[in-house]
Amino acid sequence: MKKTIIAFLLCVSVVGAHAQSEYKGIMFFQGTVKEVFAKAKQANKLVFVDCYTSWCGPCKWMEKYVFTNDTAANCYNNAFVNYKLDMEKGEGIDFRKQYEVNSFPTYLFLDANGKLVHKSGGRMPTTEFVAIARKASNPQETSSALESRYNNGERSFELLSKYIAILKNSNREKALSVYNELVTQTADKDLLTDNGWALIKLYPLDEESRLYKFLMANKVQFVNKYGSEEVEKIQRTATERALNSAIYKNDKDDFFKRLEAYRHEKNADGGTAAEIELRYYIRNKDYLSFVKVAKHYSHTVLKADDSKLSFIARNCLNSTEDKEVLQQACAMARQAVELNGKEFSNYSTYAELCYKLNNKNEALRAAQISLQVLGDENPKAKKRVESLIEKIQAM
Incomplete structure (x- = not known):
């Protein structure tokens, strides 16, 4: 208890002092699992374990952008004995089983006897990563x-x-x-409290859910208390979820009725509506409508949105062999690349579509650029692109 309180105070105190720090990143102990626990016992600290794999993109991102941050480094270097362990090699294999590590990165905070104190994980900004350290250092949290x-x-x-x-x-x-x-x-009367509002916002809601129906039945009260923008954001998300569900039901009348209503909502996203409509055509094999409408949207509501253009193009790539659809998707992917050439997925989607359309030279050029843009942050994606390049060269 005493050492966790001390660690908590250390994490709090370093936030304002990182400018004077000499740390260049989180310092990780080099040694065996047994040795790191011995070191923790000697230092009277918890052990922070970064559970990673060699192919994990988010792990690489955290290592590059968060572990090197002065605030994070001060907090973790002062409060913990830090340790990195590959979950697919050496001691990491048994360690993964023992602590039930099923996703990467996972962050474990253990006492010197190996008892789990706190568990978290995922890619996150520095502020959240430091907040995790504070929770791990606070026995009540x-x-x-x-x-x-x-x-x-x-x-x-x-x-x-x-x-x-x-x-x-x-x-x-x-x-x-x-x-x-x-x-x-949680009773209905409690949903009108701040706790109830926090619960309503905790997860995206479906239109048929109890919380959503209650929100709509008491919309005026919620708007008066929390503002129309917040309430409409929840309503818009529920509508988008309903539209996505309607795509798979292939009820054309219901889908377009919902889509039209969505487009007339206050602050509705025209680009999202376009994306949903195009995915409806692809899912339900209305290829003539897709090509016609996609050409129009590419020059209107989607003309400056590289992420949606690329997303729709990849959706086509994975859904059909129709040549006209693939040609239109390729044009949209090329447009995405022209808008944002710094996004790896834009180039990789364009490369795959060129390859599928037997445009060897352009496919190879795009794939090689996507590899350069990607760098070493996502080994798994890098391997996929390298495999694509081999297939293109073999054409």
């Missing part, structure tokens, strides 16, 4: 403490909401289970 209270039967709103927030980074299935439990136990 760790994942283990919250789990213990939950397993002992506590079901307060405060506990469940904190527990969900932590589980969302480490166990999404369990997070949803606890979320559904919290929704069930």
